[in-house]
Amino acid sequence: MMRRAAWLLLPALALAFLLLGSGLDFSYVIPKRLVRLGAIVVAGVCIALSSVIFQTLAGNRVLTPAIMGYEGIYLLFQAVLVLWLGTGSVALLGAQGNALLSIALMLGYSWLLQRWLLREGRGDVYRLLLLGLVLTMVLGTFTQFIQLKTSPGEFSILQGLGYTSFNRAQPAQVLYSGLLVAAVAVLVARGTRVLDVLALGRDQAIALGLDHGRCLRLQMALIAVLVAVSTSLVGPTAFMGVFVANIAYALARSARHQVTLPLACAVAIGMFLLAQLLVEHLFNYRTSVSILVNLVCGAYFLALMVRTRGTP
């Protein structure tokens, strides 16, 4: 029942987002909104899939891939760019150049991290988490250090990049991000049964005939692509994935990824749409999507916890 409602709510929200107060202006307002809608859908899918898969691999429901330092490396890169090239860095590289470089950098970081830690088939997730957490903090400190060297104008640009926003995305970027994510989503969809087995833990997965090390590396690579795309598109989302994933688990009442993954995508897209609608029409850009998402999702998640008495 709840699930069907969630699926019906989504097109309604999307339509409202496109048409509300647009004056049916198909030449400017609606195309602009379509780009933002595209960014919301792509980022929503990225965050939902990466968070649910990451939680399955880690066997932990309070983590998101943000703990691995992907977003830390993105922010550090942006800070270096601004320090090096000044506020003109945006114009100099162009938004496309920046996004592609960011994606390449995050993928390279993830590849190094995995090569270093998961070599020789050692599939120790906890070491990976610990190292990721430490690196996140180190990267954050470096970023802060660089920010101290920037001028107030440059600093405000950097601060803006630290928040999730759907207004930065360019049409071309949304397009190639969407294609990349669609390809990853196909791979994920084909592997949902393997994910179900991975959720049982390393030992049981091996006992059921999975090459655990290989599966782990593949899934971590998929997560890296998803996080890189969403971060370069809409900025860091930090722990929003925790809300998305846990709300999806609670609504699904099943641990099967065939159910939880699409539901998590719907939850993520729905909540971003709602937040963006509120930002545009109610708050007139005086607040950010990050703040609203955390507020709305936090409240909703608490309500779910209370209603199901702590067993979502």
Added chain:
Amino acid sequence: MITLEHLHKVYGDKTVLEDVSLTFPAGQVTSLIGPNGAGKSTLLMCMARLLPASRGRILLDGQDIGRIAIADYARRVATLRQVLDFNLRLTVEELVAFGRFPYSRGLLTADDHQVIDESLDFLGLQALRRAYLDELSGGQRQMAFLAMTIAQRTDLLLLDEPLNNLDMKHAVQIMQAIRRLCDEQGRTVILVVHDINFAANYSDHIVAMKQGAVHSHGPVAEVVTEANLRALFGLAFEILPSAHGFVCNYFNPSLSRELV
């Protein structure tokens, strides 16, 4: 069946298994017994391919297990480790269905459904098939996991302390099920068990381990003797025969002083 040749397992400079060579008899229940830290679980994990051995080989029907694809291995050897904190929202039926993963990779066939049904029947779990695992008692949950392992339809089952944290009734149910697996279906079961009385009354064969090496092994009657158990555990044992098997008594400290 399964044979170990000069198996060594070393962590850093700590030797956990030292030169273990054994053959486990096919179609029998073998219990691994011994004090904590004797290497029983490590030995089982090496056979399950959850841990790589440092040296030596393990042969399954004469074939080095390292040369068998892991997906094929899961159709020949099923492993059940201790079920610790498990927080997935799965029904008993969904869990048992995982036992068919090595065959159908998650897309269940009519054949798979039949095997799942039979496994549930075998352990008397039909009434619980739609119950969620987090709503079950520890004993029922352990039965559900055993049903998954049985549904793998392997000739060899490796069970790591299947009686851990179970009450007496569930422990007896599990051991009876293991006995029936062997007697009715001709499967080979190797399990780590801490309760010497369960090991003595339900297995055919016993391997006693101490400090990473095989202390003694053989049919139950040869290994379970007062002198041998005293040497193995450093405790005085009194073996009391009864009409239905026998009981190993090691509970009386006063007795130990007399005998040791």
